[in-house]
Amino acid sequence: MSTVAEALSLLRRHWQVAYLVSLTATLVNLVPDVARQVLVWDDPRLGSALAVDAVGFGTGLLAQLWVTGALAGLPAGDRPVRSGALGRGTGLALRAVRRAPGTVLAGVVLGGAVSALLTIPASVAALGFDRVLGPLDSPAVGAFAVATFSDVVATAVTLPFLALVVVLVAGRDRLAAPAAGQ
Secondary structure, three states, X not given: OHHHHHHHHHHHHOHHHHHHHHHHHHHHHHHHHHHHHHHOOOOOOHHHHHHHHHHHHHHHHHHHHHHHHHOOOXXXXXXXXXXXXXXXXXXXXXXXXXXXXHHHHHHHXXXXXXXXXXHHHHHHHHHOHHHHHOOOOOOOHHHHHHHHHHHHHHHHHHHHHHHHHHHHHHOHHHOOOOOOOO
């Protein structure tokens, strides 16, 4: 839990830059996120809903890895480095899971809980419980927009927290991004 507390402290100190990086990834992820939903807009099959969720998990994971790589130098006081962030984030995530899987899991669970608190009530109110868990089955555009907005907010809020947990767990010896030309 000390790593979680340290990640929260870092996030508090560097919230502007961390959330700007997170918002960038979230908005880029919004395009495939909405597109995957629109492709099965009026498809009532559960299989379609599960396929859409699998694609959403994949794009969300890519966004998480990119934010992790971009924020890798933040504990050392470095600015975000967007170039090569996906590869750097993937390496840090693999190293973190090997070093302290329980701490990474705690970060995932805490981030997921915050995400759920931000997303589920708005989505259920807008779409209804059945559509949140199952196929969209032609929702009203306004309801879909509310659910999408709540997802964007939850994603932007939680990505930097888990990124900093992963960066801290991966180890300070490899936090900084390589200098240009190296």
